[in-house]
Amino acid sequence: MTQVLDRIRNGVDSAQMYGTLDAIKENPALGIFQFRAQNRWIDGAHNRSTIKDFYGAAQEDSSRAEAFAVDAGEPAVLLGSDTGPNPAEYLLHALAACLTTTLVYVATARKIRLTEVESTLEGNMDVRGCLGLSDEVRNGFTNIRVNFKVKGDAPPEKLREIVERAQARSAVFDMVNNGVPVEVTVEA
Amino acid sequence: MTQVLDRIRNGVDSAQMYGTLDAIKENPALGIFQFRAQNRWIDGAHNRSTIKDFYGAAQEDSSRAEAFAVDAGEPAVLLGSDTGPNPAEYLLHALAACLTTTLVYVATARKIRLTEVESTLEGNMDVRGCLGLSDEVRNGFTNIRVNFKVKGDAPPEKLREIVERAQARSAVFDMVNNGVPVEVTVEA
Numbered sequence: 001m002t003q004v005l006d007r008i009r010n011g012v013d014s015a016q017m018y019g020t021l022d023a024i025k026e027n028p029a030l031g032i033f034q035f036r037a038q039n040r041w042i043d044g045a046h047n048r049s050t051i052k053d054f055y056g057a058a059q060e061d062s063s064r065a066e067a068f069a070v071d072a073g074e075p076a077v078l079l080g081s082d083t084g085p086n087p088a089e090y091l092l093h094a095l096a097a098c099l100t101t102t103l104v105y106v107a108t109a110r111k112i113r114l115t116e117v118e119s120t121l122e123g124n125m126d127v128r129g130c131l132g133l134s135d136e137v138r139n140g141f142t143n144i145r146v147n148f149k150v151k152g153d154a155p156p157e158k159l160r161e162i163v164e165r166a167q168a169r170s171a172v173f174d175m176v177n178n179g180v181p182v183e184v185t186v187e188a
Numbered sequence: 189m190t191q192v193l194d195r196i197r198n199g200v201d202s203a204q205m206y207g208t209l210d211a212i213k214e215n216p217a218l219g220i221f222q223f224r225a226q227n228r229w230i231d232g233a234h235n236r237s238t239i240k241d242f243y244g245a246a247q248e249d250s251s252r253a254e255a256f257a258v259d260a261g262e263p264a265v266l267l268g269s270d271t272g273p274n275p276a277e278y279l280l281h282a283l284a285a286c287l288t289t290t291l292v293y294v295a296t297a298r299k300i301r302l303t304e305v306e307s308t309l310e311g312n313m314d315v316r317g318c319l320g321l322s323d324e325v326r327n328g329f330t331n332i333r334v335n336f337k338v339k340g341d342a343p344p345e346k347l348r349e350i351v352e353r354a355q356a357r358s359a360v361f362d363m364v365n366n367g368v369p370v371e372v373t374v375e376a
Contacts, residue, residue, distance in 0.1 A: 011232030017267055024321055031316040035276050035329075039284035041305035044199030047288045049281040051273045056315070057265050064263065068273045072285035075252065077245050079205055079293065085239045085256045087286030087360045088223050090278055093237040095370070096227035097260035098275030100235045102318065105267065117229035123368075127244070128219040130290065130359040133212055140363035141223075146372045159376035167372055171318040172275045175328035179367030180311075182283070184334045184355055188347035 012108040030057045045073050045080030078127070088141065091176065092121040098172035099146065099163075106162045106169070107152065114152040121146050144176065200296040218245045233261050233268030266315070276329065279364065280309040286360035287334065287351075294353045295340065302340040309334050332364065 007015045024031045033056035039049045052067035053060060072087055074080025085093065096119050107114050123141035128134035150159045167173050195203045212219045221244035227237045240255035241248060260275055262268025273281065284307050295302050311329035316322035338347045355361050 011234070012267055020265075020267065021319060021321060024316060024319065028314075028316060028322075031314050031319070031321070033313045033315050035274070035280060035311050035313065037273075037277055037280035037284055037309045039281070039288055039307045039309070041288050041292060041302070044292065045289045046199070047285050047305075049284055051277045051281065054263070054277075061263060061265060063265070064270060068277075070258065070273065070278075070281050072281070072289070074289065075242070075249060077208075077249060077251070079200055079208065080289075082252060085225075085258065086223070087282045087289065087358075088363075089225055089239045089242075089256075090258075090282035090285060091360055091363060092223060092225035093227070093239065093258050093260070094275045094278035094282055096225055096237055097235050097278060099372070100227055100229050101233045101260070101262065101268075101275065104229060104232065114229070117235075119227045121225045121227070123223050125221045125223065125359060126216075126219050127221050127359075128212060128216060129362075130357050131209060131212065131219070132357050133209060133219070134216075138362055138366075139357055140359045140361075140366070141368045144368055144370045146370060148372065148374045148376075150374060150376045156376040160374045163372065163374045163376070169318050169320050169327055170275075171313060171315075171328045172279055173328075173370060174317075174326055175276075175279060175364060177367055177370045178326075178328070179363075179365055180329045180332055182332045182334060182361060182365045184287070184336065184351065186336045186338060186348045186351045188336075188338045188344040188351070 009108045009111065010104050010114050012105060014108055017105070017108060045078070046083040047072050088123060088125065092123055092144070094172045095144065095146065095176050096121050098170045099166050102170040103162055103166035106165045110162065112152050112154040112158065112162065114150065116149065116151040118149045119146055197296045197299065198292050198302050200293060202296055205293065205296060233266070234271040235260050276311060276313065280311055280332070282360045283332065283334070283364050284309050286358045287354050290358040291350050291354035294350045294357070298350065300340050300342040300346065300350065302338065304337065304339040306337045307334055
């Protein structure tokens, strides 16, 4: 029992984690993943993504019995009826979630037990860009600020270090901070 | 009644849309927005963002009675228990949702009635980056592919044009394709 308790740290099975890392180190092909989303327009600013299958660890993954459905919208001031967070808010959520999970995995690997991880995110935007009213401002956020509060059984400098390490390894932080080539095709 | 039906196109109130555009053109300060998310770690790869208030149109917006709550997770193969889509999947959703809403607004401005907008997104990743096993691959997607199917009362070339215009104006497409400076601070 003590062994099991030691193995599970921050809700992560550390034995499984080391096993996964070793397996991918030995066979790098296991590290190739493809994630997917399908989106359908419903009405106005309301659309919904369904997210289920992905490829990873050298196979099509079918472990999810049901698809996740996530609804997007816009508030009234941006011509919607608040059917969900708006796309820019979902981007902040993706960033927060990825930094947090990366941070939790890093802490687990370093045998630090976390008690609290909270973050607040702000993104600043001049909507004249995305509304087509100005070519002098960009369409997206000019900048994003993230503030973390982290508590656990390690001194503050160690907790700050795991946040730094999370930035250095987070997939979404990399994508949002550095950009990713996006190719769009159309069937019409 | 006919006037109202004409006014509402693709679920968007076109009179309100032109009014909003005119108001921001006249007073650019109305275009300054700040979107926000607050995230809290729950356990393992499970964390939740709450999204409610934002600043825009020269005031704090309090039109949302309740916060949206969105849960993130990871599938078993990535050490989670599938408590929600994973952060990279949420990024695909944010991108799909933003391109779709931008496309719907552009179609509305061009008096095109849409009957169907669907998109499928794929992002390719070598997880050796985000798992800290390789410095030779990036942490995030190497590339993202988006395929749109668009139907409406306009010829195919016009429908392809609105997808192009959506790419040229989408806030999240800009952010994901070009990157945004992210600043992270920590209280520990």
